[in-house]
Amino acid sequence: MNVAAPLVGGRLPDGLERFDIGHADYTALIDPDTAFWALLRQGEPEGLDALIRQWQDQRGDFAREMEMLRFGLKPSAVYFNPTERCNLDCSYCYIPREMRRSGEHMSPERLMEAMARLEEYFARTMPEGRKPQIIFHGAEPLLNRDAMFAAIDAYGDRFRFGVQTNATLLDDKTAAFLMERGCGIGLSLDAPEEAIATRSRKRWTGEGVFASTLAAIERLKGYAGFNVICTMNRENLGQLVPMVEFLHEREVPACMLNVVRCTQPGGRSSWAEDEAVAKPYLAALERTHQLFRETGRKLVVANFANILISILAPTARRLMCDISPCGGGRSFFALAPDGSLFPCSEFIGLPSFAGGNLFTDRIEDVLDSPAFKLVTGRKVEDIRACSTCPVRHFCGSPCPAEAHEANGGMDKIGAYCGFYLDQARYAFRLIADGIEGDYLWDGWDEGTEPAFSFGC
Ligand SMILES: C[S@@+](CC[C@H](N)C(=O)[O-])C[C@H]1O[C@@H](n2cnc3c(N)ncnc32)[C@H](O)[C@@H]1O
């Protein structure tokens, strides 16, 4: 386990690096290859020898743990797209417009067949007693609600289910069905102010969907297994603090503040500079903390909680976007309605990344396909800008789809390096101040599964 230790004055042994976290009293010492770290109090050199000895003694264990996390996992979750269609036309969506406008639903029979094939696969690969997770995703999964619900009813005892939805079709009956069965529910909303939310998330006619999202949030009040994704884009950065206030006031238990990915042209037009994103994002995190202190109730920002956990206990992390190789194609994969398998939903608009088809290929062979290997083989060590970065295993240089499409290759960096550096510095500052637990869900270190751990 990592430790806090007194400061060093002199040179550090090879393998250990200083990382300035912007704290008045502490600096971080990191072994980037193993993700070992310690916090050093400035100006107090005692204890360094002991710390170095501890690092040397434990380095092998840390390295093995990292190796397992990075290269030894098998898939345990599927992002299952039951339809190509969507009733919205959000400005940044990574699902191509043509697909969303006139794509196909998966038929109820095909959907059941897909579940049967997935069950067979997981029976071969998952440890006894662990249930794989299916996250109905999309495009808009509730457009194909009845087929999806039949699968939830048929397989509810063998899989854990979640649904990520734009909430336009999440009426009382639908919400009750999902809550009664303990399904995770993710909604999307980009701002607490209707006009701003509508700039990015809207119908094909341009009409906003704020009111229906708000109604859905009210409907789900008190349900622990729900979260709201806010996609940070150039239109809503001024709204992040009011956004967390809005969600906290409505007793939403968790949210994600995700950067907009630049894989597709819409995402690229919505991109904002690192600093422009980092500042309001960190301010929003601070605000969640104040709100917790004022009310005793947390609004967990799950993507940030995951970064904190990646530092505190790397193998306990839930989301796999901030490690390299990322989780795409190795801890989860995505299923398109025609049966095509992709490493992650982010690749669904890129046909060359289909590694095979669920209805005709063995999943093990698909995971081993050249298309999947391109993603599962992407390591920070091979990315020039990242290979010497002290926080490379708390960032992972996401996202491969974005690096490939927007920056020209898998060996290129993603779009938000400065943002990730600022986020890591902030996380270490919280740890230095001993308040990191305020940003995490209760029981995170007791193996408690948060109900909201899907999506990157
Ligand atoms: C693709 S949608 C599918 C499910 C559903 N239609 C919804 O909007 O929640 C899932 C999530 O991905 C987010 N998303 C879409 N395009 C994105 C992009 N380019 N970058 C980051 N997130 C994106 C959406 O905002 C949404 O929260």
Ligand code: SF4
């Ligand atoms: S983000 Fe979701 S709701 Fe918006 S267009 Fe994409 S799939 Fe549809």
Ligand code: SF4
């Ligand atoms: S993207 Fe930036 S912060 Fe992330 S690993 Fe690369 S250099 Fe480090």
